[in-house]
Amino acid sequence: MTHKDRWLLWLFLAPTLLLIAVFLYYPMIGTVFESFRDTSFINPTPRFVGFEIYEKILASRDFHEILRNSIIWTLGVVILQNLLGFAAAVLLNQGLPMQGVLRAVVLMPFILPGVVTAILWRFMYDPQLGLINSLMMRFGFFEDGAAWLASSSTAMAAVIFVAIWKGFPFSMLIYLAALQNVDQSQVEAATLDGAGPVRRLFDVTIPAIKDVILVNIVLTLILTFNYFDIVWVLTRGGPQNATHIFPTKIFETGFGQFRFGEAATYGVFSIIVLAIFVALYVIVQKSASNRRPVA
Amino acid sequence: MATVELQNLAKNFGGFTALEDLNLMIEDGEFLVLLGPSGCGKSTTMRIIAGLDEPTSGRILIGGKQVNDIPARDRNLAMVFQNYALYPHMTVGENIGYPLKIQRIGRADRERRVREAAAKVEMQELLTRRPAELSGGQRQRVALARAIVRTPQLFLMDEPLSNLDAKLRTVMRAELKHLQKELATTTIYVTHDQVEAMTLADRIVILNDARIQQIGAPAEIYARPANVFVAGFIGSPPMNLIAGEIKDGIFVHATGSLKVEGEPDGAVTLGIRPEDISLVATDKADLEGKVYSSELLGDCTLINAHIGKTLIAAKVRPEDVREINTPVSVGIDHSKLHFFDASTGTRRDNAK
Structure with missing residues (x-):
């Protein structure tokens, strides 16, 4: 590459780099700056306070509840969504009749916008009018309707359920694509070696798609941790703090209470927690299969 | 070890006839080659014997016993695939030992038999390698070892040499023939390569258009072809x-x-x-x-x-x-x- 080419290279890269810098890195670094300054509605002139907000948040009950909620929420959704998505993919890869139609039907929740999904499920969960309670009562599980979203003991589970309902087709889609690329002769070889369906799944299919599983889990981990719309529309983080996770807390603190310094600090914490999540998973995955890469 | 008998075997895929009224008796210990051009039904025949496909009609008998309703995994056959179908995440030793592991054979016994099988195909030095680190010929040997390790009643081989280069193919052909005679296990071998068929077979079955064209020893088929095909x-x-x-x-x-x-x-x-x-x-x-x-x-x-x-x-x-x-x-x-x-x-x- 000549000197002139190198200039040309930077020239072509410049617009993209500029856009990334302005719209990605500036706000990111700005968030970190903001977290060191006390800014609020009644005190519009920012004041540098160092780690004061961090200390305050770390000592608060809110933070610990939100951290716990975020972990439960993320693990719950990621584990169940991937298990369900994988199971659905295996099922839809069996060559069932009407397979194409079935796939389209299963994909429907994924296509709905998050807000629409949340509103739909608010009706479903409604204590008096909801489908769930009316079914439960008809089949005699309850005498009275349960307030799924209004009770601290059930709200998180109810929200996780909706997220999985909406999210599992996405995982399924990726798993299905991976399953269709599994070398069938390996599966047949295992069959003739005497392996039943379960052994074939664990000895041939899962090892063959383990990279896709890794990608899928990291992807859903990040998406779930940063989920906002469904939780916000369903519960606004309530009742009390029962379903408050980082994104809803950040939104509420920043745009509900206009405490931008605090919102920014929560943002920084959420990035740290997410990074730990992903790093932990990748380390576990690597040590579980600390074998040489397979071509 | 066993005889194989196919009676009035037929297979249709939708409107396509892959096999039509096939009758065949394979003797115990025989090396039988199914030979024919692409799409003649030879692989279908083998897959039906293996239990990977079901016939539309007809009976399959292995060792005199009808096996139509016995699932593939219980038929005690070993198959060698064209692309070897080794398990990429397992070592050579684990690949060869896999059928034994499924039979829940103890570790010590399993390792001994893996070593014996590997020695038969001269792979005993490479038991800790992974398939990706082997050459085509070595992979083929591993696939063979995996097939012989549990002494099945029948070997099925689906164009096992066609992914090898010409020189290696000649070497492997000789090894395969030698091994089969030594083990004296009934072997069904599918190929479209007439040289392989002529050199390996005790008897050749020539298939075309879903039908058997001729059955006979290589010399007989060469000297007296039954028809123009x-x-x-x-x-x-x-x-x-x-x-x-x-x-x-x-x-x-x-x-x-x-x-x-x-x-x-x-x-x-x-x-x-x-x-x-x-x-x-x-x-x-x-x-x-x-x-x-x-x-x-x-x-x-x-x-x-x-x-x-x-x-x-x-x-x-x-x-x-x-x-x-x-x-x-x-x-x-x-x-x-x-x-x-x-x-x-x-x-x-x-x-x-």
């Missing part, structure tokens, strides 16, 4: 086929005639193998033609010549090289002629 399929280059008619002991074709005493009259296809043709002086010529190509192969010369519009191949002495487009006189060994009925394509003297 077999004649044109076996041999390299295959048998020359010339259309014509016999009248009063004379075979008349498009550009000349040939004395064929004792053959009954009728429309026939004359077959003659390239090695039964020689170049002769003009006054002794059976056929006159024009050289299309002349290739010196070392131990012989291959000459293609136009006799009228028909291109025939002749394997002649190495010194008989000819210029392209020169006239050539061809002599035929009259004791080596084959006659096929022009309308049905079957061998005329089949009844004899």
Whole structure:
């Protein structure tokens, strides 16, 4: 590459780099700056306070509840969504009749916008009018309707359920694509070696798609941790703090209470927690299969 | 070890007939090759025996016992696949030992048998490698070891050598034949390569258009092909086929005639193998033609010549090289002629 080419290279890269810098890195670094300054509605002139907000948040009950909620929420959704998505993919890869139609039907929740999904499920969960309670009562599980979203003991589970309902087709889609690329002769070889369906799944299919599983889990981990719309529309983080996770807390603190310094600090914490999540998973995955890469 | 019997086997995929009324008896310890062009039904036959596909109708008996309703995993057969189908995340040793692991055979016993099987294919030094680190020939050996490790009643091999280069294929062919005779396990081998079929088989089954064309020992199939298809399929280059008619002991074709005493009259296809043709002086010529190509192969010369519009191949002495487009006189060994009925394509003297 000549000197002139190198200039040309930077020239072509410049617009993209500029856009990334302005719209990605500036706000990111700005968030970190903001977290060191006390800014609020009644005190519009920012004041540098160092780690004061961090200390305050770390000592608060809110933070610990939100951290716990975020972990439960993320693990719950990621584990169940991937298990369900994988199971659905295996099922839809069996060559069932009407397979194409079935796939389209299963994909429907994924296509709905998050807000629409949340509103739909608010009706479903409604204590008096909801489908769930009316079914439960008809089949005699309850005498009275349960307030799924209004009770601290059930709200998180109810929200996780909706997220999985909406999210599992996405995982399924990726798993299905991976399953269709599994070398069938390996599966047949295992069959003739005497392996039943379960052994074939664990000895041939899962090892063959383990990279896709890794990608899928990291992807859903990040998406779930940063989920906002469904939780916000369903519960606004309530009742009390029962379903408050980082994104809803950040939104509420920043745009509900206009405490931008605090919102920014929560943002920084959420990035740290997410990074730990992903790093932990990748380390576990690597040590579980600390074998040489397979071509 | 076992016999295999197929009775009235048929298989349809939608409207496509892959197999039609197939009957076959395979002896205990026999090396049987299913040979035919792509899409002739040979792989389907093997997959049905394996239990990977179900026949549309007909019976499969292994060791005299009907196995139609026995699932593939319980039939105790070992199969070697064209792409080897090794498990990429397992080592060579784990690959070979996998069938034993499934049978819950103890670790010590398993390791001993893996070592024995690996030694048979000379892979004992590479047990800790992964398939990705092996050459094609080595992978093939691992696949073989995985097949022999649990002494199945039947080996099925689906074009196992076709992904290897030509030289390695010759070596593996010999090894395979040796191994099979040593183990004396009934083996069914699918290939489209007639050289493999001729060299490996005790008996060859030639399939085309979902039907068996001929069953026989390699020498028999070569010497007496049952119909025009077999004649044109076996041999390299295959048998020359010339259309014509016999009248009063004379075979008349498009550009000349040939004395064929004792053959009954009728429309026939004359077959003659390239090695039964020689170049002769003009006054002794059976056929006159024009050289299309002349290739010196070392131990012989291959000459293609136009006799009228028909291109025939002749394997002649190495010194008989000819210029392209020169006239050539061809002599035929009259004791080596084959006659096929022009309308049905079957061998005329089949009844004899």
